[in-house]
Amino acid sequence: MSVDTSAPLATGQRVSVRIHDVAFGGDGVGKYGELIVFVPFTAVGDEVEVEISEVKKNFARGKIARVLSPSPDRATPECPYFGECGGCQYQHLNYETQLQLKGKQVADLFERIGKFPRDVVRPVIGCPQPYHYRNRIMIRSQWNKPEQKLNIGYLRWDCGLVVDINQCPIAEPALNKEILRVRENPPPKGGLKVVLRIPAEDWDVPPDSFFQNNFFLLPKLIETARAALVAGGAKYLVDVYCGVGFFGISLGDVVEKFIGVEVDKPAIKAAKNNALRHHRSNGEFVLGDAQELLPSLLQRFPARETAVILDPPRAGVPKSAVEQLREVRPKQVIYVSCHPATLARDLNLLCADGVFELHGVTPLDMFPQTQHVECVADLRLNESRAEGAATSTQAASPMELHPEPAG
Numbered sequence: 001m002s003v004d005t006s007a008p009l010a011t012g013q014r015v016s017v018r019i020h021d022v023a024f025g026g027d028g029v030g031k032y033g034e035l036i037v038f039v040p041f042t043a044v045g046d047e048v049e050v051e052i053s054e055v056k057k058n059f060a061r062g063k064i065a066r067v068l069s070p071s072p073d074r075a076t077p078e079c080p081y082f083g084e085c086g087g088c089q090y091q092h093l094n095y096e097t098q099l100q101l102k103g104k105q106v107a108d109l110f111e112r113i114g115k116f117p118r119d120v121v122r123p124v125i126g127c128p129q130p131y132h133y134r135n136r137i138m139i140r141s142q143w144n145k146p147e148q149k150l151n152i153g154y155l156r157w158d159c160g161l162v163v164d165i166n167q168c169p170i171a172e173p174a175l176n177k178e179i180l181r182v183r184e185n186p187p188p189k190g191g192l193k194v195v196l197r198i199p200a201e202d203w204d205v206p207p208d209s210f211f212q213n214n215f216f217l218l219p220k221l222i223e224t225a226r227a228a229l230v231a232g233g234a235k236y237l238v239d240v241y242c243g244v245g246f247f248g249i250s251l252g253d254v255v256e257k258f259i260g261v262e263v264d265k266p267a268i269k270a271a272k273n274n275a276l277r278h279h280r281s282n283g284e285f286v287l288g289d290a291q292e293l294l295p296s297l298l299q300r301f302p303a304r305e306t307a308v309i310l311d312p313p314r315a316g317v318p319k320s321a322v323e324q325l326r327e328v329r330p331k332q333v334i335y336v337s338c339h340p341a342t343l344a345r346d347l348n349l350l351c352a353d354g355v356f357e358l359h360g361v362t363p364l365d366m367f368p369q370t371q372h373v374e375c376v377a378d379l380r381l382n383e384s385r386a387e388g389a390a391t392s393t394q395a396a397s398p399m400e401l402h403p404e405p406a407g
Contacts, residue, residue, distance in 0.1 A: 009035065009055050014065055019046040024105040024341065026089030026371040027061075035060055040157065041083055041092055044101075045071030063158075073097040078131055078169045086157035088170060088369040099124045099365060102373045106340045106363050114344035116351075122362045125224070129216045130368035134171045135198040136213045139179065143190035150186055152179075170369050174198055203244060204273045206266035210243045214366045221374065222250045224362050225309065225334055228378040229254050231359075232332035234307035237283075238297050240290045240321075241311045245271030247336070248309075249280045255307070258283040259297055261290050291321045298328045304381070307332040316342030322349045329355065333379040338366070340375050347377055354382050 009015065009032060017030035019042045028042030036059040039050050047069040050062035077091035090098045107118040127133060142162035144151045153165035166183065167176050178196045187194065205211045212218055225247060235256045239248035242260030244267050252258050260283065262268050271285040286293065298306070308330050310317055316339065325333060333356060337343035350356045356379040366374040
């Protein structure tokens with residue numbers, strides 16, 4: 001019996017959909033007639049019965065009611081909470097498929113948002129440990145009124161309620177022991193957050209300061225950034241959003257001098273301690289807003305001999321900072337990002353009118369089993385357009401470097 005796919009969909013209706021793609025964010029993509037249907041926790045090649053949960057003009061969303069014909073890319077999730085917990089999106093896929101999928105998604109974003117050719121994106125570097133890798137997690141408490149108990153765990157994927165958990169298979173084993181300790185000594189009420197963290201070996205990291213959450217792929221992350229910096233040939237490095245100094249200190253041996261800037265005061269103090277700990281004496285760290293201080297920092301070194309490394313929050317780099325970089329025109333920009341969509345947007349602006357050229361983007365799977373992926377982009381100044389450009393002193397605002405407050 002044929003199904004009339006021309007009839008409008010309604011919430012609660014069940015339909016059969018074949019998945020032909022997985023969008024950035026993790027939702028499988030199928031079609032019902034001419035309408036796109038997004039279905040979480042599906043794989044390319046799945047045929048699924050979907051219960052429609054939302055209908056818009058150009059698309060619909062649904063949940064799997066049952067898998068009619070599974071994709072060969074499917075794997076058995078290691079987590080008993082997968083499909084309910086919002087922490088992971090890809091445990092139902094084998095790991096090689098996850099890497100291929102993330103590479104395609106990054107290339108799609110760079111083509112659509114960045115207007116770059118797809119081949120600028122290199123193959124994804126996989127994590128040697130796809131489970132038990134996270135060194136930092138945040139669990140929440142929430143009062144479960146129907147069951148009259150305190151739920152302790154992660155947010156669900158489909159609402160703001162907390163899934164009660166006893167373990168997290170993507171967290172390091174030591175953190176799973178901490179989860180049990182929290183459950184034995186629960187928070188006094190709902191609405192509280194508990195951050196569990198494994199200290200980074202040989203690095204001073206304050207409790208609320210940022211550090212990469214996957215120790216197992218850190219060597220490859222630094223190796224990738226180092227290869228770009230060496231290939232660019234810069235003598236000086238400006239480490240923007242430097243945090244506790246991880247990139248500046250790790251790459252400081254490649255350049256003559258470096259400087260890092262960070263708005264987080266405890267992080268700057270830690271960066272100075274880390275420089276001493278790692279015997280890195282050719283750099284300094286400055287407390288302040290990166291966007292405000294960027295013009296002054298770029299005056300410290302000759303632009304044509306300077307590389308800038310950016311590791312901003314997920315929202316990306318403010319447009320004003322992008323314009324400052326386009327005006328000053330350093331020799332190289334190395335952009336590290338955990339959000340490829342904002343990365344593609346910012347690189348499109350940096351490369352407008354051929355000011356910079358994108359030499360390559362290397363994705364690294366710092367977040368296996370999830371929708372997230374880290375990327376390192378290598379931009380070089382287009383020398384043919386650099387002639388006649390303003391010097392760094394002329395282009396930057398006449399702003400003196402803000403001194404670090406006492407204490």
